[in-house]
Amino acid sequence: MAIFEHEVVVVGAGGAGLMAARYASEGADVAVLSKLHPLRSHTGAAQGGICAALGNEEEDHWIWHAFDTVKGSDYLGDQDAIVIMCQDAPRTIIELEHDGVPFSRTPDGKIAQRPFGGHTRNFGEAPVRRACYAADRTGHVILHTLYEQCLKRKVRFYNEFQVLDLLINPDGEVAGVVAYEIRTGEIHTFRARAVVLATGGYGRVYKTTSNAHANTGDGFAIALRAGIPLEDMEFVQFHPTGMYRLGILITEGARGEGGVLRNRLGERFMERYAPTVKDLAPRDVISRCIYQEIREGRGIDGKDYVYLDLTHLSLKQIETKLPEIATFSKIYLGIDPSREPIPVAPTCHYAMGGIPTDPDGRVYRAVRLLEGRDGNYQDEQGRWVTPRFELEYVPGLYAAGEVACVSVHGANRLGTNSLLDLVVFGRRVGKAIVQQLEREGRRLPALPDDPERRARQTLEAILSRSEGESVAQVRADLQQMMMDNVSVFRTAETLQQARQAIAEIRNRAERVRIDDHGRQFNTDLMEAWELLSLVDVAESIIHSAEARTESRGAHSREDYPKRDDARWLKHTLFYRYPDGSVELRYRPVTILPAEQYPFFQPKERKY
Amino acid sequence: MQVTVKIKRFNPETDEAPHWETYHVPADPMDRVLDLLNYIKWHIDGTLTYRRSCAHGVCGSDAMRINGENKLACSVLVKDLGPEITIEPLPVLPVIKDLVVDMTSFFRKYEAVKPWLINDDPPPERERLQSPRDHALIEEATKCILCGACTQSCPSTWADPDYLGPAALLKAYRFVFDSRDQGTEERLRIVDSNQGLWKCYTIFNCVEACPKEIDVTRWISALKRRAVTARY
């Protein structure tokens, strides 16, 4: 209908989008489009913390943080990006504090810090207090502060505008986005010189998840449809402590404060699996251990959950450090965690994979391999090296936050590293855009012909159907199928089943019927459209996982239980073409020179 | 168990006025009201319209009037309501469709109090220090998720829709009492007015309504005292 023009359009108003907008607004005219009001974004649900080697509570160094992140990633993270993130972390957190984030404080008034899974002192010696926090509502205070800063800087917000398409013109440049105004039901074109995709995660692909209803992976699907690959989609994080059946998260901070996991026998089983860090082992490890306990009959009452025990913590500790989760337990389970243990099971939590970017958030669509190799290899001295390659960028396109894959999390993200990723790379994207505009000018690229065509046709097709299955039915089947076949443990058999199932589910999803045929605030229509995003994401996860015949981080193949660096030290790039065919390509992992960073060389991952 | 859910519905494209519809929904006592709404939308009538996202009381999307009280649909359980449940949109705000209200005026009031840290000193190298005691002054106020339950439950809002209301006043408190903030004067100019602090008659509806259990009236009273001392 209408055409809007802004120098910069940010899609998504969670931590990543707001951070990018805040910094881009220092040198550009910025609009933020979000399907939710910004303060409803899922960043507000982040509980436990955001890490930085501030050293406020004990000695800490960015290099220890980087080591933990490299190891936590099961050596799939790009080490240049990890170094940038860990070096940038302290000053970025300080800037957040200056912007007004009300962090919890140490007795001498500094930002308080606590231990978190996988974060250690001195290259793995013992847990370290690195997670900055505001009780157990860290994401909430960061989200609110960033929104406040954007208001102060007069960033333009288009709330409840659902972006349906990314526009790339025949020259291959980004030209803007197409958005659906939920309140009026109108489709609009937004022209822009730079577009940032910051639409968050896709947890709703799975039946049990800590993610919000809105986390349907739209940005992943929008990118894929614009010819951009998705990187490392097989790596899906299951958080070990979701409330049984509900999936609502109990932060790892609960274990940081001293909580422990127990099986049916009351045994603290993590002592057996990870003798050094125990209940503070990384998430992929603990989720597997929980399922192992359950399989061996040591789930509570023989069922598929275990206990998170906080009963030995003092009431004061629970009330001051973990008030939200105490409230959640009381409301949703009727349990007072200071008296009774909380029933928990792994819950789908976080997307390690996503839209491939460099450390400035610039999105690339292809990789040119200059040495003909798509993976890393060892030199004569046995040191891992990175074959040279070049990236082919999409001019003007950026991605940040959970939807992006920089990749700092590799095969498994450490707790508190996501909020950090949002703010560090969101900030870098904002700054990179200002530089781009200063360097290349502010001319708005030409639009492709009939930019709204695909969006219009997709919606009209849904609206015009009078018969078909309900969205809810198809979505529930998809979520159950992914849970059964593509969750913590995978095999060739389950993945093959999933591959067949997704083709059939896609057919059904493209033929659903809705009840609401009106124009205004038609959430029925948006749910039908979001189902198509879920299907695209699921398909990318399944294909990427089926090809990777090794176990690494969160991708655990029972038929290939070992990590296989010789064949699989490389990133997956999943492409989907307009005819529905798919292709997998690969890219080497950036490993820093062994002489300078001996600690970053891949080795067996033990905790 | 089976519950009867009565919902006040309005479709701007077809209805002149709101009307009630009744649904019979199978439910578990531990179900959230949001689960019931989802059940209706997904299995009975897809046109039912409401906002929701996090489903566990942290995003503030789904404040609505449930059995006569403003609550988050995702934070109240069937067992606490009984088998007859009545659901209406939040009061006073214009209804867009069914349970979706236009929150523009609510957020305009929030923006009116300059909800951002004001401090023009050059920032120090490290964090600005704040003692745990000073932090404790504002901690509870920072829990607010801006759901609107309080402001829309307040008789002063009903009488004067332009009254700033508890959520905006609480936000003003959060910054005025932040030891790092220097905007007290400009904020007090805004809230120390007839449509601000002095329209709060400590009726406590906001405290009752707040899903985050914030003692809103207590903090508004502290702000009143601060405004009075600032005058002399």
Ligand SMILES: Cc1cc2nc3c(=O)[nH]c(=O)nc-3n(C[C@H](O)[C@H](O)[C@H](O)COP(=O)(O)OP(=O)(O)OC[C@H]3O[C@@H](n4cnc5c(N)ncnc54)[C@H](O)[C@@H]3O)c2cc1C
């Ligand atoms: C319960 C929970 C607790 C967590 N705790 C922590 C923690 O303690 N520490 C940590 O580091 N990480 C934590 N994480 C992870 C972290 O919070 C998320 O990865 C992160 O907040 C994602 O931020 P984001 O900005 O990328 O996306 P989000 O905050 O999800 O924002 C996405 C935005 O995109 C918009 N959007 C989506 N689709 C569209 C569309 N089609 N059109 C327009 N707009 C769209 C939405 O409206 C929203 O504004 C937690 C995650 C969960 C689920």
Ligand code: SF4
């Ligand atoms: S004070 Fe409570 S009721 Fe009011 S907006 Fe904030 S969270 Fe909602």
Ligand code: FES
């Ligand atoms: S859905 Fe987020 S508060 Fe209810």
